[in-house]
Amino acid sequence: MDFDLSEEQSLLKDSVERLLADRYDFEARKRHGRHPEGFSPEMWRSYAEQGLLAVPFAEEEGGIGGGPVETMIVMEAFGGALVLEPYLATVVLAGGLLRHAASAAQRAEWLPGLIGGETRYAFAHHERQARYDLHDVGVSARQDGTGFVLEGEKSLVLHGDSADRLIVSARTAGARRDRGGIGLFVIDANAEGVSRRGYPTQDGQRAAEISLSSVRVGPEAVLGSPEDALPAIERVTDEAIAALCAEAVGAMDRMQRLTVEYLKTRKQFGTPIGSFQVLQHRAADMFIALEQARSMAFLATMMAGEEDAQERARSISGAKVQIGRSGRIVGQGAVQLHGGVGVTMEYSVGHYFKRVTMIDALFGDADHHLARVARMGGLIAA
Structure with a gap:
């Protein structure tokens, strides 16, 4: 290939x-x-x-x-x-x-x-009770004439405080955890009934809590079928995970390079600490973890456009598992080999580790996706 x-x-x-x-x-x-x-x-x-x-x-x-x-x-x-x-x-x-x-x-x-x-747009989908289940949607969209009225709360909306428009998932039919009955609605972020509370996240990004109170939308604001949006949500989430895998590889690569450079220049007992064999082994472990993550990010990228939802999900989850594990190995190694400076706000390594850690949690951490792969019969189907 x-x-x-x-x-x-x-x-x-x-x-x-x-x-x-x-x-x-x-x-x-x-x-x-x-x-x-x-x-x-x-x-x-x-x-x-x-x-x-x-x-x-x-x-x-x-x-x-x-x-x-x-x-x-x-x-x-x-x-x-x-x-x-x-x-x-x-x-x-x-x-x-x-x-x-x-x-x-x-x-x-x-x-x-x-x-x-x-x-600028933001996707308002996550809700407090849902954890990583994309089908757990409690925000309601009640039909009113030809349009809908949205009610409910969305949480952890990435950059939701600065978005001009929101794409909101809401339930038009069924119970809260049903796979059917979910629609997507495009609304003005400053529309009547929309309130937003923005805040910084641990990695320096922004998110928002969004409340919807009798927010009215017309039929032109509905994306596709108002009762069958979940397959599109799952597909886009898989694409986003593939993109996050690539972002994590970029961050890990920079951490590994910064750490190797530090080992070459930081001296202890009159010699560069990179000459100590145990630290060389730790740096080698970081490099191996980085390359494993890079390989799985390639897999996620190749499978992001796969039409078979089951095969796509299997590969994406497998990549997310490796990204989470490699991120911990590379991040912990980078911080520990840098010593105290690695966790200061003035130095970049700690910020990279924060971002990689948040990427692991976003859309399901390594443990969640490992269980998901197991339920599908493993990364390579029998």
Whole structure:
């Protein structure tokens, strides 16, 4: 199997890495994080100008016709720079729902603003009682004439406090944990009845608690069938996990490089600590874990577009297990080999470890996905 990038993919990789190298060092990230929205609107405009927001969308809809590999390239670079901007929330999650669930007319109306960087989206799906179960939806969508009225609470909405539009999952029929009866609704984030409480997360990102009180939406705001949105939600979540695997690899790669450089320069007893064999072994363990994660991130990327939901879920969960385990090995090794400086706010290694830890928890941690793979009969079906 050929893992080499095409010429266009190599150009994309070079351009995004060059942009981040020039304008997104760790000190710049600190400044971006102090912005009221938690990220840099100027950098967001730069992503739009370079076409990064257009990566996964079809050319006839204003995109560049990329796929999971192009998304992987961008997310791995973002992981290496600890990017704060809402690329996952707007492009991967919300953009994925628009690609898979919206009609052609809806995409024609909403995608230009997303691709141009003028409109940011967030996917409001998680609820406090649901844990990792995507089908556990308690927010209700009661039909009122030709439209719907939304009621309920959403939790941990990534970048929900700064989004211009929200894509909300809500139950139109059935009991709270039924797989059927779930719809998707696009609403203005500042619509009457919508209240948002934003807060920083442990890794420097932003999230929000969102309350919906008698929020009225018309039929034009419904994505696809109002009772059969779960397959699209599951597919987009799998795509998001594949993207997160790539981001985690970018972060782990940077931690491993920073640690090796530190071992070469930090001296103890008059000699670089990298000359001590036990520390060399620890660094080798970090490298092995990184390469295992990279291989599984490739698998997740290749399977993100798989039409067979069972096979896609099996591979995505397998990758998530390895990413969680490798993230712990690389992160703990990086912090411990750096010593006390590794956990200070002024040094980047601890921030990388925080982000990788949060990626492990997002959409299900390693233990959750290991159990999921086991229920499906293992990573390689008998």
